[in-house]
Amino acid sequence: MPGTSGSAQRAPWRRSAAEMCLAIPAQLVEIDEANDAGTVALGPVRKRVSLALVDDVDIGDFVLIHVGYALNKISPEEAERTLALFGEAELIEEFVGETAGGAAT
Amino acid sequence: MKYVDEFRRHDLAQKLSRAIHNEVDRGRQYNLMEFCGGHTHAIFRYGVQDLMPDNVRFVHGPGCPVCVLPVGRIDNAIQLAQQHDVILCTYGDLLRVPGSGRKSLLKVKAEGADVRMVYSTQDALKIARDNPGREVVFFAIGFETTTPPTAVAIRQAQAEGLKNFSAFCNHVLTPAAIQNILESPEVREIGSVLIDGFFGPSHVSSVIGSQPYEFFAEEFQRPVVIAGFEPLDVMQSALMLIRQLNEGRHEVENEYTRVVSRDGNRKAKALVAEVFELRRSFEWRGLGLVPYSALRIKSAYAGFDTEKRFEVPAIQASDVKGCECPSILRGVKKPTDCRLFGTVCTPENPMGSCMVSSEGACAAYWTYGRFREAATTAREANA
C-alpha cells in the first residue's frame, strides 16, 4: 500500500522515537538472558528491547519502554491504588453534594 | 492498552474535574508549572485545561530536551556530519531542529552527509559494528530518562572493543533546571512568572526517584507532585497540588506510584554514575548557563567521547530572529505571543525548536488548536 509512512499509520514504536521523553507500558513476553534482552508485546506489535536497565523482571510483567529499553517495572498493585484514588474523588464529591442539600446533579 | 486506557477514562475525568471545582479556593490563583513536555502534550491533547476551574492555570516549563538544546550544539553536530565524514546517528526529533542559518541535520543529509535516524542506542552500536571503517557518532541528548541507555551503549562498546563508536553527550539534569527557574529574577524579583507548585516529571523520576525534589520543595517552599503522563494522572496531581496549597504545605508527593519510588531505578543510576560526571555548567536554550546541570563522559571512557575524539568547538549561535522559544521555555511568554507563530512558523516548516518536538509548547498549541481560541478572545477583546 503506497503512502504507509504517513503519520496516521505510524506504529506506536515509531511515534515514541519522535516523542523522546515518552515511554509506553508493554508486557514482557520473552526473555533472552544471554543478551540481557527481551521481547515485549503491545497489542499485535512485538518488539525486542534491552533489559540492561532493570532487575528481576519476569515474563508477564508490564514494563515501561523508552528508546528501546525497559526502564522500570509497573506495579499492578500501585496502579490499582491510584485508580481507586480517582474513585475517591467521587466520594468527596457526593459528600459535598449531600451537605450542599443534594443540589449536585 | 493496559495502563493507558484506564488512565484516560472520560467519566473519571469528569469526576476529578468536579472534585477539583469543589476544592479550589475561589479567592486565589493556582499557577502550576508542568516541567515536562510530556505533561504539556497530555494537557493539550486531552483538553485538561478545559476541565479546570478558571483560577487554575498551567504554566509550561522547559522540560523538552529537544527544545532546550542550544543552537550551537546543533551546529556542532552538523559540522561533525559535514566536515569529519562521520555517520551521525540521532533520535528522530533532532533531525528537523534548525541550527544556524536555518540549516538542519535533515538538510545536510539531503546534501549528502551521512545522518541516520535511530530508535535506540542499540541501533547506533549496530551501525558501528556494520561499518568498521567509518566513525560513528551518536548524538546523545535527553534528560535522566534517556541517559541510562547512552551509558549502556558506551559500556557495551568498551566491552566489545568497538573502536569507531563515540557519543556526543548533551544529557541534562532536571532538578538543576527546576532550581534555576525558581531562582530566576522573573520568578523571584519581578514576579512576572508566578509558580505556586510543580508537576514533577514522570519518567525522569522513574530513574532518579522522588528524593531529589525534596531539597527545593523545602528551600523554595513550593509543593511538588510527581505525576504520570496520562490525563487522569495530571488531574489527580493537580488536585493533590491544590490540596497542599490550600493547607499551606510544600511537600514532595507522588501520584505516579505505579512506576516511581523514592530511590528510583538504582541499577540505571549506578550505570550513569559509572560513565558520566557533572559538567560545571551547560547552556540551556531559554535558561542560559545553568551550573551543574549537565553530564559529560568520564575520562575512563574518553575513547568513546566525541568531544575528545574530534574537535568540537564552543559555538555561540543565536535563535532565528523573532523566535520567542527562550522566553516560552522560561514560562514568560506563550506561543501566541510570537509573531512568527502559525504564519511563518508551523510544524511543517519550524523556525524554532519549540515547534519541532511534539513536546514543545508551540507544537502543542498548533496541533491542538489552542491558538484559535486565544485568537478569538484577542479579537473579541479588541473589538
Ligand code: SF4
Ligand atoms: S512559534 Fe516558532 S518562531 Fe515562534 S517561538 Fe515558537 S518555535 Fe519559535
